[in-house]
Amino acid sequence: MKRITIEKDVLKNNNDIAKRNREFLKNNNIFTINLLGSPGAGKTSVLEKIIDNITLNYNMAVIEGDLYTTKDAMRIEKHNIDVLQVNTGGACHLDASMIQKSLNYINTQQLDFLVIENIGNLVCPASYDLSEDIKVLVTSVTEGNDKPLKYPSMFQRSSVVILNKIDMLELTDFDKEEFYKDIYSINRDIKVFEISCRSNEGIKELSDYFINRIKNKKSRQY
Amino acid sequence: MKRITIEKDVLKNNNDIAKRNREFLKNNNIFTINLLGSPGAGKTSVLEKIIDNITLNYNMAVIEGDLYTTKDAMRIEKHNIDVLQVNTGGACHLDASMIQKSLNYINTQQLDFLVIENIGNLVCPASYDLSEDIKVLVTSVTEGNDKPLKYPSMFQRSSVVILNKIDMLELTDFDKEEFYKDIYSINRDIKVFEISCRSNEGIKELSDYFINRIKNKKSRQY
Numbered sequence: 104m105k106r107i108t109i110e111k112d113v114l115k116n117n118n119d120i121a122k123r124n125r126e127f128l129k130n131n132n133i134f135t136i137n138l139l140g141s142p143g144a145g146k147t148s149v150l151e152k153i154i155d156n157i158t159l160n161y162n163m164a165v166i167e168g169d170l171y172t173t174k175d176a177m178r179i180e181k182h183n184i185d186v187l188q189v190n191t192g193g194a195c196h197l198d199a200s201m202i203q204k205s206l207n208y209i210n211t212q213q214l215d216f217l218v219i220e221n222i223g224n225l226v227c228p229a230s231y232d233l234s235e236d237i238k239v240l241v242t243s244v245t246e247g248n249d250k251p252l253k254y255p256s257m258f259q260r261s262s263v264v265i266l267n268k269i270d271m272l273e274l275t276d277f278d279k280e281e282f283y284k285d286i287y288s289i290n291r292d293i294k295v296f297e298i299s300c301r302s303n304e305g306i307k308e309l310s311d312y313f314i315n316r317i318k319n320k321k322s323r324q325y
Numbered sequence: 326m327k328r329i330t331i332e333k334d335v336l337k338n339n340n341d342i343a344k345r346n347r348e349f350l351k352n353n354n355i356f357t358i359n360l361l362g363s364p365g366a367g368k369t370s371v372l373e374k375i376i377d378n379i380t381l382n383y384n385m386a387v388i389e390g391d392l393y394t395t396k397d398a399m400r401i402e403k404h405n406i407d408v409l410q411v412n413t414g415g416a417c418h419l420d421a422s423m424i425q426k427s428l429n430y431i432n433t434q435q436l437d438f439l440v441i442e443n444i445g446n447l448v449c450p451a452s453y454d455l456s457e458d459i460k461v462l463v464t465s466v467t468e469g470n471d472k473p474l475k476y477p478s479m480f481q482r483s484s485v486v487i488l489n490k491i492d493m494l495e496l497t498d499f500d501k502e503e504f505y506k507d508i509y510s511i512n513r514d515i516k517v518f519e520i521s522c523r524s525n526e527g528i529k530e531l532s533d534y535f536i537n538r539i540k541n542k543k544s545r546q547y
Binding site for chain 1: 396
């Protein structure tokens with residue numbers, strides 16, 4: 104079987120575009136996150152929970168990645184913020200060129216916080232720089248505590264892990280001690296928030312963390 | 326940005342190898358499933374639950390796909406059946422050439438049932454024929470009921486859906502009516518088993534289904 108590899112070129116092209124996007128986002132002081140996670144980990148639910156806290160003082164927009172549907176964008180739209188749907192038509196991750204195009208459709212003049220919700224996938228999105236400041240990974244206790252070692256690239260490249268559905272902890276075999284041991288063995292600088300979108304546990308702390316990052320980004324303006 | 330597409334060739338190569346594998350599996354009357362699902366949907370747990378029922382009368386082997394670890398294979402090994410770990414080194418799906426190689430390491434002489442547990446991913450594995458008789462998709466109520474429309478290729482190509490963690494139904498917003506409406510709109514012939522690996526609900530029915538398929542495959546032998 105003959106096979107050629109083009110991944111290197113694709114990633115180089117992606118990185119070049121991401122660099123240009125990043126320059127633009129930096130010049131406009133827009134704190135940007137790449138929101139990652141398995142299908143059903145709760146990425147959209149987490150966003151819905153923090154929007155009100157963030158938008159008290161800051162402007163926020165969301166780029167929603169999905170294979171075909173507009174389901175998540177419709178959920179976000181109800182919260183009265185700018186949301187743009189990007190459909191990949193089956194592709195398993197967003198790339199920097201999609202973000203480049205998306206930025207033409209978002210009002211970036213007064214924007215403080217941009218969230219890019221990636222495709223639900225713990226493998227492919229890890230390799231694609233979307234010009235974010237940080238990668239934020241949502242994982243849930245119902246998925247099991249073995250995910251860090253099974254999908255290490257994701258945990259290695261993320262600055263923040265949101266451990267969601269913590270209200271269901273007692274109903275699962277999730278071993279928190281092992282989870283923390285594993286994530287720190289992969290990435291000792293990773294920050295973890297334990298939250299529940301159902302009980303609201305940890306939502307305030309998570310919102311405050313993002314608000315601080317937004318403030319820091321803006322303070323570099325002067 | 327210049328980009329060439331090689332997906333077509335890769336898929337053709339894959340299909341050619343899958344065809345040869347399928348011929349071999351058919352000649353040996355080995356009923357084969359490609360077990361799919363999100364990370365944490367419960368693919369390995371489902372296997373652990375049905376092994377004892379199947380192996381009362383039939384020989385079973387498992388090919389365990391994983392990016393890097395042997396965690397799932399070690400779980401299956403405890404049940405005293407033949408298990409082979411395939412590590413993709415980061416690749417997001419198994420392919421037919423991996424199965425071709427794996428078949429050299431499995432005792433296929435007396436084998437009745439081969440399970441190929443794919444990488445946890447609802448996107449990429451959908452396109453790769455692994456020479457299975459059927460694709461079986463595990464999804465769980467804690468992932469939400471929106472998965473069929475969000476990842477339609479998976480549901481379209483699967484013959485069986487295992488709706489896992491049904492014991493947690495009341496603790497989630499999972500809308501069963503919508504779920505069934507959506508899956509049948511994508512694939513009207515799909516068979517659904519509602520199960521719980523915790524309460525054992527539906528495990529017997531699921532095991533019986535596989536046993537019948539194994540029997541049917543063997544009966545074609547003569």
